[in-house]
Amino acid sequence: MRIVVLAxxxxxxxxxxxxxxxxxxxxxxxxxxxxxxIHLFGLKVCxxxxxxxxxxxxxxxxEQGWGRADExxxxxxxxxxxxxGPEWFGLGDRDFATHIVRxxxxxxxxxxxxxxxxxxxxWKPGVHLVPMTDDRVxxxxxxxxxxxxxxxxxQEYWVRLRASVPAxxxxxxxxxxxxxxxxxxxAIAEADVILFPPSNPVVSVGTILAVxxxxxxxxxxxxxxxxxxxxxGDAPVRGMADKVLAAVGVxxxxxxxxxxxxxxxxxxxxxxTVDAESVTRVKAAGILCRAVPLMMTDLDATAQMAxxxxxxxxxxxxx
Amino acid sequence: MRIVVLAxxxxxxxxxxxxxxxxxxxxxxxxxxxxxxIHLFGLKVCxxxxxxxxxxxxxxxxEQGWGRADExxxxxxxxxxxxxGPEWFGLGDRDFATHIVRxxxxxxxxxxxxxxxxxxxxWKPGVHLVPMTDDRVxxxxxxxxxxxxxxxxxQEYWVRLRASVPAxxxxxxxxxxxxxxxxxxxAIAEADVILFPPSNPVVSVGTILAVxxxxxxxxxxxxxxxxxxxxxGDAPVRGMADKVLAAVGVxxxxxxxxxxxxxxxxxxxxxxTVDAESVTRVKAAGILCRAVPLMMTDLDATAQMAxxxxxxxxxxxxx
Numbered sequence: 001m002r003i004v005v006l007a008x009x010x011x012x013x014x015x016x017x018x019x020x021x022x023x024x025x026x027x028x029x030x031x032x033x034x035x036x037x038i039h040l041f042g043l044k045v046c047x048x049x050x051x052x053x054x055x056x057x058x059x060x061x062x063e064q065g066w067g068r069a070d071e072x073x074x075x076x077x078x079x080x081x082x083x084x085g086p087e088w089f090g091l092g093d094r095d096f097a098t099h100i101v102r103x104x105x106x107x108x109x110x111x112x113x114x115x116x117x118x119x120x121x122x123w124k125p126g127v128h129l130v131p132m133t134d135d136r137v138x139x140x141x142x143x144x145x146x147x148x149x150x151x152x153x154x155q156e157y158w159v160r161l162r163a164s165v166p167a168x169x170x171x172x173x174x175x176x177x178x179x180x181x182x183x184x185x186x187a188i189a190e191a192d193v194i195l196f197p198p199s200n201p202v203v204s205v206g207t208i209l210a211v212x213x214x215x216x217x218x219x220x221x222x223x224x225x226x227x228x229x230x231x232x233g234d235a236p237v238r239g240m241a242d243k244v245l246a247a248v249g250v251x252x253x254x255x256x257x258x259x260x261x262x263x264x265x266x267x268x269x270x271x272x273t274v275d276a277e278s279v280t281r282v283k284a285a286g287i288l289c290r291a292v293p294l295m296m297t298d299l300d301a302t303a304q305m306a307x308x309x310x311x312x313x314x315x316x317x318x319x
Numbered sequence: 320m321r322i323v324v325l326a327x328x329x330x331x332x333x334x335x336x337x338x339x340x341x342x343x344x345x346x347x348x349x350x351x352x353x354x355x356x357i358h359l360f361g362l363k364v365c366x367x368x369x370x371x372x373x374x375x376x377x378x379x380x381x382e383q384g385w386g387r388a389d390e391x392x393x394x395x396x397x398x399x400x401x402x403x404g405p406e407w408f409g410l411g412d413r414d415f416a417t418h419i420v421r422x423x424x425x426x427x428x429x430x431x432x433x434x435x436x437x438x439x440x441x442w443k444p445g446v447h448l449v450p451m452t453d454d455r456v457x458x459x460x461x462x463x464x465x466x467x468x469x470x471x472x473x474q475e476y477w478v479r480l481r482a483s484v485p486a487x488x489x490x491x492x493x494x495x496x497x498x499x500x501x502x503x504x505x506a507i508a509e510a511d512v513i514l515f516p517p518s519n520p521v522v523s524v525g526t527i528l529a530v531x532x533x534x535x536x537x538x539x540x541x542x543x544x545x546x547x548x549x550x551x552g553d554a555p556v557r558g559m560a561d562k563v564l565a566a567v568g569v570x571x572x573x574x575x576x577x578x579x580x581x582x583x584x585x586x587x588x589x590x591x592t593v594d595a596e597s598v599t600r601v602k603a604a605g606i607l608c609r610a611v612p613l614m615m616t617d618l619d620a621t622a623q624m625a626x627x628x629x630x631x632x633x634x635x636x637x638x
Contacts, residue, residue: 075413097398
């Protein structure tokens with residue numbers, strides 16, 4: 001079975017770990033969001049790709065969900081001592097190595113997709129991890145700060161400001177000119193099922209879908225497309241998805257997110273049992289829907305979610 | 320009193336610490352060797368400048384004489400795990416920050432001299448540390464390896480090969496086209512005394528003198544030029560100076576090094592007491608000479624060496 005997953009960071013990575021347990025023999029291609037990539041200290045940092053790679057490769061800091069296990073922060077302390085920031089982005093000493101290798105390879109002329117493959121040669125995540133594009137896309141968030149309307153990098157909005165001010169708009173700058181990375185459209189065309197994990201529908205899955213060609217390829221693939229709600233009981237399971245949903249005029253409910261994707265793209269949708277009453281509304285939008293436990297409390301619970309998603313995909317296929 | 324010192328790495332840095340104690344009110348300009356600079360992992364590394372900066376700024380690893388105190392090597396371990404080398408060059412996590420800041424500033428268009436000043440804003444070494452040039456000079460060593468004659472970077476010869484094969488030639492590549500960095504010729508012209516610390520006469524002091532204009536400025540400054548022998552009892556005090564002295568046809572003795580500099584450049588020369596018999600030979604070459612203890616066993620012994628050098632400079636002036 002060939003599965004394609006559109007993944008953001010922590011939520012996507014944890015779901016993938018469950019999916020690998022649920023479908024150990026599946027051939028899984030992960031199309032990773034790169035809209036949250038950021039250049040820091042002259043280095044190219046790809047937080048979502050790295051979170052997937054470290055999580056599946058056994059190098060993740062389990063408690064915080066991002067960054068490396070057994071990490072130290074001496075380099076960052078020294079940069080601060082030189083007065084060089086930003087200090088709000090937590091790059092550890094071990095993590096820096098990934099960004100140095102990536103930056104060197106890019107400087108040597110390799111596209112990000114080839115670099116990602118080279119990094120994965122070490123981590124062996126057990127999936128094909130492909131960035132959504134080799135082109136530069138950078139998600140910016142329009143906010144009002146100190147009475148002034150300005151656009152900040154997504155990481156600045158998310159990490160420094162902790163989404164404490166309303167997002168007035170979310171713009172994946174460069175997406176319109178971006179091309180899907182080699183392998184992306186091929187994987188979608190050959191997929192048996194396509195999954196949207198409980199990742200952020202705006203800044204993670206939404207950014208991937210903003211790369212011209214990807215949304216169309218998914219809609220035209222002719223295979224079940226099934227998603228899992230990142231909203232449980234009207235609140236994001238983790239992160240601050242509600243803040244960026246508001247920016248695109250979508251209410252923070254499991255049903256509204258399904259409608260936001262729409263039946264032209266989405267065939268099946270899992271909501272949490274606490275949102276069981278929204279099943280009717282999702283079905284009315286032309287999307288198969290079922291209520292199951294959606295909290296990724298541990299690996300077994302996450303694997304069960306993945307099984308439910310694959311079962312729903314079967315139902316879509318048979319419908 | 321204005322003192323100019325031509326410095327390499329460890330020997331130069333330790334001597335400078337003694338000089339600062341011996342002449343606390345002196346205005347000291349250090350012209351640093353950059354011929355051993357190396358680009359690693361996309362970063363510009365300046366070992367000699369950093370050794371001076373860390374030693375005088377209180378950040379040096381005292382035991383090894385280079386690199387940072389309280390250092391970890393997690394980033395380097397991770398680079399090795401990615402298969403990215405070289406592994407033979409010991410960059411620590413804290414040390415990396417210096418190279419990242421330097422590389423970023425150079426990429427932003429600042430010359431190395433301005434970058435060095437910015438780094439020293441943090442370390443406050445108590446001297447004006449100026450690279451010999453803002454241009455790229457890279458010392459290469461011609462060796463025979465595996466039956467083949469090839470040129471290797473000085474760091475590869477010194478650190479990886481540990482000078483285990485004969486140096487057939489030492490070439491400061493790019494020196495002929497290099498210009499002295501801003502402040503170098505001015506400091507020499509305004510100096511009251513110029514000192515050659517017990518640094519390597521070929522790859523440290525020799526490389527600085529290879530930048531067109533510097534040797535001439537020193538010879539024409541009309542002030543005492545006094546050096547301290549890095550060779551004690553026919554062997555280098557530390558390092559492997561004998562290996563590179565052989566490459567330029569100079570025997571490894573205190574007297575031969577003085578003759579190598581020559582009376583056109585050098586006015587006074589200190590040899591160690593064990594080399595007292597060479598005083599006559601050095602004087603015969605037209606260079607004032609005295610035998611004093613030259614082992615930098617501790618700060619007081621080093622300060623005493625600096626005082627002897629300044630005293631000899633006075634004698635030169637009065638001669």
